[in-house]
Amino acid sequence: MNDDLVAGPPASDPPFPADGYVGDPAVRAEWDNRYTDRQQLWSGRPNGALVAEAAGLTPGRVLDVGCGEGADAVWLARRGWDVTALEVSGVALERAAGHARDAGLTVRWVHASLTEAALPPASFDLVSAQYPALLRTPDAAAERALLAAVAPGGVLLLVHHAGMDTRQEHESGFDPADYVWPSMVAALLDEGWVVEADEQRPRVAPDGGAxxxxxxxxxxxxxxLS
Known part of the structure; x- marks a missing residue:
């Protein structure tokens, strides 16, 4: 998908918790409930595709979209990235901020949905969205927000579970048609972009976690490119 909503990243890691969430309250409540139900929802380790793809990149400014409990944000910060991490769940952000503090690292937390976050445009050398639950809209707002955040020369890395986009609506209420998938973002790329990878590959999965x-x-x- 987180501390205090910021129009532009602050100079330091702000205190947590914060009450400046901007986005759909129902979405926030849904994800807060998911995190509250588990003491730890994810594995606590960085996502394998991010580790593989970021290994050859020069650290700069990175936006971690849907940062969850903060494993990717912490991993990136340890490697010298200037991290802005965005999340709709305040419960998840509490945990993420705690992990960063324990590691002695500074991360800028943005508690907002991607489309409401008022992020500085074209400002991030890497925009990482690992398995994001981005809701689809007729105007492709989430897809365009991902692309708009990337600086010239920067990289968008979007990773999702293969096969999820073609599933039928589940009795639990999950309907793939409601969400943004990599193919939808790829369809918006024009001559100002170079596709460096667009593929299905075996997942390097951390042990445990949802x-x-x-x-x-x-x-x-x-x-x-521009």
Whole structure:
């Protein structure tokens, strides 16, 4: 998908918790409930596709979309990235901020939905969205927000579970048609972008945590030229 809503990233890690959430309250409540139900929802380790794809990149400014409990944000910060991490769940952000503090790292937390976050445009050398639950809209707002955040020369890395986009609506209420998938973002890329990867590959999955049963990833990596 987180501390205090910021129009532009602040100079330091602000205190947590905060009450400046901007976005759909129902979405926030849904994700807060998911995190509250588990003491730890995810594995606590960085996502394998991010580790593989970021290994050759020079650290700069990174936006972690849907940062969850903060494993990717912490991993990136440890490697010298200037991290802005965005999340709709305040419960998740509490945990993420605690992990960063324990590691002695500074992360800028944005408690907002991607489309409401008022992020500085074209400002991030890497925009990482690992398995994001981005709601689809007629105007492709989430897809365009991902692309708009990438700086010239920067990289968008969007990773999702393979096969999820073609499933039928589940009795639990999950309907793939409600969400943004990598193919939808790829369809918006124009001559100002170079696609460096658009493929399905075996998932390098951290042990444990929700989603560990998924075997393959869809990986879209695109570099903005201008």
């Amino acid at each position: 989603g560990a049963h998924h075997a393959d990833d869809l990986v879209l990596r695109a570099r903005r």
